[in-house]
Amino acid sequence: MYADPWEPPQVLVAVDLVVFTVRGSHLHVVLIERGIEPHRGALALPGGFLRDDAEDLLAAAYRELAEEAGLTARHVHLEQLGVYGTPGRDSRGRVVSVAYLAIAPRLPEPVADTDAAAAGWVPAEYALSPAARLAFDHREILADGVERVRSKLEHSTLATAFVGPTFTVSELQSVYEAVWGVRLDPRNFYRKVQGADGFIVPAGPARRATNGRPARLFRAGPSATIRPPLTRPTGPADQEAHA
């Protein structure tokens, strides 16, 4: 390995972000309208090239999160999603893009930046529809991100990244319902979540009465995984080959 006499090719490395949140009862993703070519005017995931040779990939992701999506690192979950490096995916040359999955709590509104004509939360379902016309291969990246987050809700505690530092069980339930696109029984959800060891832990007494009885507050627990997993309601059995 690494022994060939020729000089290996140099490529450009970009970082793209799939930033999710739950608004209302739907999963939303940050899209920007591209202000420059290529794909000027099309919708795209926020992202950009590595700033310099010394910048770490994760650091670049945090930087783009702030610059392009207007989100500070506070309380934003970031994890690597995958690499997209098909030749020809970017007309400017060989670009390998490292995609990151970001989960933001409900709160903030993203803001447009220098080269992004506009930035905003778009329903993921719409963003994946043909009507949205995403730039580059961003539709594929987004689809992978949606599948990742749906899957991780089953056996990890990722859902807590969608809510604030403290939250009620029904807030957590609305995350599952939005991401999975299903309705869940509140009573069974409550028991399930309570029974999963280390998923959520009590955080102070109840408050936040809106309509009915005030709900207890919880914080994310120490576990990263849920055992046994929370299974999403069974759709038709899938027939895909493994990728």
Place this chain on the structure above:
Amino acid sequence: MYADPWEPPQVLVAVDLVVFTVRGSHLHVVLIERGIEPHRGALALPGGFLRDDAEDLLAAAYRELAEEAGLTARHVHLEQLGVYGTPGRDSRGRVVSVAYLAIAPRLPEPVADTDAAAAGWVPAEYALSPAARLAFDHREILADGVERVRSKLEHSTLATAFVGPTFTVSELQSVYEAVWGVRLDPRNFYRKVQGADGFIVPAGPARRATNGRPARLFRAGPSATIRPPLTRPTGPADQEAHA
């Protein structure tokens, strides 16, 4: 995005492979002994730089699989594992490595190539131990690969990639036992696997009698996922933060 006036930095892109198989009753990984600097003489994952600007990442992975691990694409499962791009991880400059996870059936013995002084199947447990002294950040990549394959055995049909085109239930069981490092009850495993829709389908009548009663042969079924999942025996609850 993509709008800054400066020229973004060019980086080298490498592809590294975590190639697993099951031999005897243990998970093995292909390691080579590096024939050149840096890390000459150390053990490393097979891999190498992108050949040219037009080479697809997956194609490069298949090429390295053949060149460095001596495995042809026939029946080898390949999927992306992650990107490793920390500055300084390679002394030759900024190198971003795309790691691929490969699963090979039991059969072949890997062969050394040009720049690899030796290649061979090494027990994964030993390769992860401090005694093995892997080059670069390959220990971390390998650890991620092990965790990935352990996890995917639970809810995907990946285990069938470890065995030949046709296999017996007990062969499949030995894959689970080797990867998870546990013993499973053959009777319950049999029922579980049979009950998972689309996991395995009958392939011809029984044969292959070695000691006792000949076992039926099966092929991999159409499903990519197992519902309900095969849960690995519970160890102590994990306490990691999600990555």
Place this chain on the structure above:
DNA sequence: GTAATAGTGTCTATCAGACACTATGCC
């Protein structure tokens, strides 16, 4: 009081794990 949401209890069909038992090969 009514309305609305939070939280608990209970029932039932199903499932995971333990393990007895039968089946079918080799010697």
Place this chain on the structure above:
DNA sequence: GGCATAGTGTCTGATAGACACTATTAC
């Protein structure tokens, strides 16, 4: 027959989903 592995049946405790019921707030 003896031995070994393949495959089936059955029992039991736990669990998922359905849903009745109680608790606590706002009005």
